C-alpha cells in the first residue's frame with residue numbers, strides 16, 4: 236500500500252468490481268480489465284471470493300501493475316492484508332467485515348476506504364466512521380451476489396434515502412447491484428436525494444466482466460455517465476429543460492402543441508383500466524394521436540422502440556409484469572412515461588405496487604387527484620375514499636413541488652385547479668368544468684391527454700440531449716395536455732345539446748377533435764409560481 240500521506244482524488248464515475256468467474260470463454264482476466272480501462276473505467280476493485288491468499292495477492296499485483304499504466308487506482312475487496320501487501324490504493328468493506336475504525340488504524344493515511352450500505356443507518360454510520368466512499372445497493376436484483384435475504388435490495392428509493400444522509404459530507408457514493416448499460420441512465424436519474432445529492436458513479440460487475448466486448452460496454456457506461464453529468468447541471472429534475480416559464484409562454488407552447496400532436500401523430504401506448512379503455516382510445520384519436528392498448532410483457536420491448544408516449548394507469552392493478560416491462564423499456568428508449576397511480580391510498584397493495592413500479596422505472600410525470608398525490612407524499616391531509624379524495628391541501632404548491640423533487644419528475648395534482656411542478660416552478664391551471672366530475676374516468680383520460688402531448692413533444696424536440704431520459708420540455712407538454720382536455724371540456728359543457736353527463740361525453744370527444752390553437756390561447760387560465 237502506498238505510504239503517501241496524501242489521499243488521491245478518485246474519479247468514481249465508472250467503478251469496475253472484478254469477477255473472474257464471469258469472463259466469457261476465451262477472454263483472459265487481464266485482457267478484459269485492459270479493454271475496460273481503455274473504455275473508460277476509472278477505478279477497479281479486485282473481488283475474489285474463492286481463492287487462497289497467495290493467488291489473491293498475485294491477482295491484486297497483476298491488476299495494480301496494469302491499472303497503474305492507466306493511472307487508475309485499485310481497491311481490494313474485504314482483505315486488508317492483501318491491500319497492504321500489494322500496495323493497493325484502498326479496501327472495500329462489507330457490513331460484516333472488520334470495523335472501519337480498526338482498518339483505518341491498520342492502513343496508511345492515504346488509504347481509500349469504502350463501505351457497503353443498504354440502509355440510511357448504514358450510510359450515517361459510514362459517514363461518522365470516516366468512510367471515503369460508500370457502495371449503495373443492491374439497487375436491483377443481481378445474479379452476481381446472493382441478495383435474496385429480505386432488505387438486501389435497497390432499490391432506487393433506498394439509494395435516495397442514503398444519498399440524503401451523505402448531503403454535505405464529502406463522502407462519495409456509487410450505486411451497485413444490477414446496474415448495466417441499459418439501465419444506467421435511469422439509475423443515475425433516479426438515485427438523487429430530494430435535496431439534489433446525486434451519485435458520483437456506478438459500480439458494475441457482470442455487465443463488463445461477462446461482456447464479450449468490455450471496451451464497448453465500458454465506453455457506453457462511461458459516455459452515459461458523462462452525458463448525464465452534463466444534463467444534471469442544467470436543472471433540478473435532470474431530464475427537464477430548465478426554462479423561465481411565463482403565463483404567455485406556456486399558453487403559446489400549449490397552442491403550438493395542439494398542431495404538433497396532429498402533425499407527428501404519436502403512438503400513445505396505454506396500459507390502463509378496463510373502465511376507460513374505449514374512452515381513452517377515443518380521446519387519443521380525437522387529439523390526433525394513435526392509441527394502442529397493449530399489456531402483455533412480451534410485447535413491451537417492441538412497442539417501446541416506436542416513438543411516442545406511454546401511460547401506465549394501474550386502475551384495477553393487474554398486468555403488473557406488463558407495467559414493469561413497459562416502463563423499463565420506455566426508459567431505455569427515452570420515451571416519456573406518465574404514471575397514474577389510481578387509488579394508491581386506498582389499499583396497502585396499491586401502495587406497495589406503486590413503490591415497486593417506481594423502483595423499476597423512472598416516471599416522467601406522476602398525475603393524481605389529491606388523495607393519490609397525498610398518499611405518495613405520505614401526507615395525512617387528504618383522505619382517500621376508494622379512488623376519490625376527501626378534502627384538499629392547505630398548500631398544494633408545496634406538495635407538488637416537494638413530490639416532484641422526491642421522484643425527479645413532473646407532478647400534476649388534478650382538481651378544479653390543476654397544480655403541476657418540475658420541483659422548481661409551479662404552474663396552476665384553472666380551466667375545466669364541474670361536469671367532468673360526473674363522468675367516470677375523467678382523471679384517466681387526463682392521463683391519456685398528457686401522455687399524448689408528452690409523446691408529441693418528445694418526438695418534436697429540436698435539441699436531443701444524450702444525458703436526458705426524455706427529450707423536450709415535459710413541463711410544458713403536461714400543461715398543454717391538461718389545457719387541451721380541460722378547455723375542450725369547458726367548450727363541450729357549454730354546447731346547447733349537452734344536457735348532462737350522458738350527452739357531455741360525446742361532445743367532449745368532438746371538442747377535442749376540433750380544438751384549435753386559438754381556443755387554447757383565448758381560454759387558457761394560467762398562473763406561474765417560481766421559487
Ligand SMILES: Cc1ncc(COP(=O)(O)OP(=O)(O)O)c(N)n1
Nearest residue numbers: 252312327328329330351370411438
Ligand atoms: C463498490 C462496492 N459496493 C458494495 C460491495 C459489496 O461488498 P460486500 O458487502 O463486502 O460484499 P462482497 O462484495 O464482499 O460480496 C462491493 N464489493 N463494492
Ligand SMILES: Cc1ncsc1CCOP(=O)(O)O
Nearest residue numbers: 373377379412413439440441
Ligand atoms: C458486489 C455486490 N454488492 C452488492 S450487489 C453486488 C453485485 C453486483 O454485481 P452486478 O453488477 O453483476 O449486478
